[in-house]
Amino acid sequence: MTSCLDRFKRPKQPPKPWLTAEAANALDAESVAAALGLGIEQQGKHYECTETGIRGTEKDGRMVWCDKDGAGIGDTWALAQYVTGLPFRESLELLLGKSAPRPAAQSAPKRPRHLRMPRGTEADRKAGRAYLVGRGIAPAAMDAAEACGMLRYVACAVLFVGYDGRQPKSATRRGYMAGDPMPKRDLSGSDKRYPAIIPGDPDTVWIVEGGADALAVLSLYLHVPTVIVSGGAGCRGFLGMQHVQTRLERAQTVMVATEREKDSETQTRTDAQHQEQAALARAWCADVRLWTPPDGCKDLAAQLEK
Secondary structure (H helix, E strand, C coil), X not given: CCCCCHHHXXXXXXXXXXXXXXXXXXXCHHHHHHHHCCXXXXXXXXXXXXXXXXXXXXXXXXXXXXXXXXXEEECHHHHHHHHHCCCHHHHHHHHHCCXXXXXXXXXXXXXXXXXXXXXCCHHHHHHHHHHHHHCCCCXXXXXXXXXXXXXXXXXXXXXXXXXXCCEEEEEEEEECCCCCCCCEEECCCCCCCCCEEECCEEXXXXXXXXXXXXXXXXXXXXXXXXEEECCCCCCCHHHHCXXXXXXXXXXXXXXXXXXXXXXXXXXXXXXXXXXXXXXXXXXXXXXXXXXXXXXXXXXHHHHHCC
């Protein structure tokens, strides 16, 4: 028999599925990268995140991760917390979905992840521009990047955004606050095939690794070129996109900006990756050149800070 008090009772909630760190740690590197919205490449026995430098190694059937400087992060669930800042349960749900166990990655169909752009305020814009000015970026360069939507501002970070027509398809976050656990990362759902682009003189196209490098090009050169942000030396998917190829076909010269790395092993690998980018670009433009930072500078952005 029902009671008049029944309407005040809270309906029973179905129990949450049992998610374990062990199940998350059993995921392969590609599945982890897809869940966290990271680009990843295999480098021999290791896996490297192309935009952050985080490295993963398979040990005893599970992945173990470290940051770009070699400091340990831990197992896969620890990586998810490191990248996103989410609590334990939420990080497992991000990796495993709402139910567990999940089918093996090689047999499970990949669901498309949608990019959700956070909104910023005018205060965020002022703080972001002050950060960029502190790095030597010219206000006119910021104005140009804002005008085309490539540069946006959110709390404690700037965003470098790539588009498919009018819709954002990729966004790289650059945090500038001390203590930010992951200052450089792609927002979840980003598709690296859609690079951030600042349109300029179509005769000269620069391909650079990061958004700050793109702003540095506009700050260093009075003759403003078109700038394409590859997302990293190992990124090549953007070169398969028609809107990128069209810009390369129209160009008289394409400049591929290289960087100075921390050790000879990394330098050799990234030099080879930049050479491959240049070789692919020559399918659309015959005059493709490599640009090397001057001595003592890591990259284009660092050149402004000298």
